[in-house]
Amino acid sequence: MEKKNIDWSNLGFGYMETDKRYVATYKDGKWDEGKLISDSYITMSECACVLQYAQTIFEGMKAYTTQDGRTVVFRPDLNAKRFADSARRMEMPVLSEEQYIDSIKQVVKANEAYVPPYGTGATLYLRPYMFGINPVIGVKPATEFQYRVFATPVGPYFKGGAKPITIKVSDYDRAAPRGTGNIKAGLNYAMSLHAIVEAHEQGFDENMYLDPQTRRKVEETGGANFLFITKDNKVVTPKSDSILPSVTRRSLMYVAKEYLGLETEEREVYFDEIKDFAECGLCGTAAVISPVGKINDHGKEICLPSGMEKMGPITQKLYETLTGIQMGLVEAPEGWICEIK
Numbered sequence: 657m658e659k660k661n662i663d664w665s666n667l668g669f670g671y672m673e674t675d676k677r678y679v680a681t682y683k684d685g686k687w688d689e690g691k692l693i694s695d696s697y698i699t700m701s702e703c704a705c706v707l708q709y710a711q712t713i714f715e716g717m718k719a720y721t722t723q724d725g726r727t728v729v730f731r732p733d734l735n736a737k738r739f740a741d742s743a744r745r746m747e748m749p750v751l752s753e754e755q756y757i758d759s760i761k762q763v764v765k766a767n768e769a770y771v772p773p774y775g776t777g778a779t780l781y782l783r784p785y786m787f788g789i790n791p792v793i794g795v796k797p798a799t800e801f802q803y804r805v806f807a808t809p810v811g812p813y814f815k816g817g818a819k820p821i822t823i824k825v826s827d828y829d830r831a832a833p834r835g836t837g838n839i840k841a842g843l844n845y846a847m848s849l850h851a852i853v854e855a856h857e858q859g860f861d862e863n864m865y866l867d868p869q870t871r872r873k874v875e876e877t878g879g880a881n882f883l884f885i886t887k888d889n890k891v892v893t894p895k896s897d898s899i900l901p902s903v904t905r906r907s908l909m910y911v912a913k914e915y916l917g918l919e920t921e922e923r924e925v926y927f928d929e930i931k932d933f934a935e936c937g938l939c940g941t942a943a944v945i946s947p948v949g950k951i952n953d954h955g956k957e958i959c960l961p962s963g964m965e966k967m968g969p970i971t972q973k974l975y976e977t978l979t980g981i982q983m984g985l986v987e988a989p990e991g992w993i994c995e996i997k
């Protein structure tokens with residue numbers, strides 16, 4: 657199959673329309689079987705539930721080419737389960753794991769010419785999402801929904817190496833206690849836009865959100881979970897009911913333990929502990945791990961010993977092992993790599 661003539665290594669993280677997208681409709685209490693379509697526009701009522709009350713959820717995944725030329729996606733079953741959890745919390749109909757994975761496979765296959773070649777660092781980003789589409793004016797859930805998946809090629813997250821970033825402790829909260837922080841709903845992102853624009857204006861790359869109840873514990877950033885490395889090489893990740901369970905973070909914790917033989921802990925992490933950690937990273941599908949070099953707490957700087965030049969040594973090993981598993985250079989655990997045939 658002929659690839660598109662795209663300058664893969666210089667692509668940014670933006671939307672580029674591709675040939676096909678998947679759409680399934682939920683009506684009269686059931687999902688139809690779904691199909692691929694060419695039209696990238698959606699027509700809906702001005703009173704559609706998603707436009708008035710933000711009844712919408714999403715996922716983020718990527719397809720890429722392995723070293724031996726296979727087109728694959730990473731652990732789509734976990735995204736399917738998380739999507740179902742998001743749907744239940746938002747009073748939306750659950751799509752079966754089978755249909756979810758089938759939709760992903762169809763979209764990747766139909767847009768295979770946009771899956772970047774191995775070695776470019778680029779990937780085909782996949783965006784599954786669902787929203788309430790029928791008119792709703794009194795506050796209640798929609799009764800008709802659309803599930804869609806589109807694909808868009810995105811460039812390498814780190815152009816010219818992963819430079820550590822600087823983040824700030826946010827004065828805003830990302831998620832309420834017992835709220836929706838643990839699901840992937842558009843509303844969590846809507847709430848974070850003002851905070852991230854402000855942080856960028858102040859020269860920071862990201863926000864560190866604390867737990868809204870006590871503001872003493874670390875939660876996550878707007879779109880990535882934290883990993884910390886202790887000075888004796890333990891891998892620690894915050895535990896909280898309002899953190900989004902990142903597939904990347906769960907995979908890295910497994911890699912730390914089973915591939916690198918490191919001790920791992922998922923537990924409450926107090927902000928006061930951060931000054932004692934050796935390394936810090938942010939994990940999510942887009943970057944896998946972004947190293948954090950500095951954390952600014954209202955003008956007081958906490959500088960991680962790993963510095964501002966490169967990833968810390970343990971972060972680097974985690975990054976190399978997981979990306980090695982993804983690219984087919986390191987043997988993957990059973991079921992982690994889903995080949996698109």
Ligand SMILES: *Cc1c(COP(=O)(O)O)cnc(C)c1O
Pocket residue numbers: 716840876877878879880881900901902903904905939940941942
């Ligand atoms: C999507 C997301 C992540 C990262 O999850 P992955 O499954 O690793 O991509 C982390 N935090 C938030 C708030 C997210 O929405």
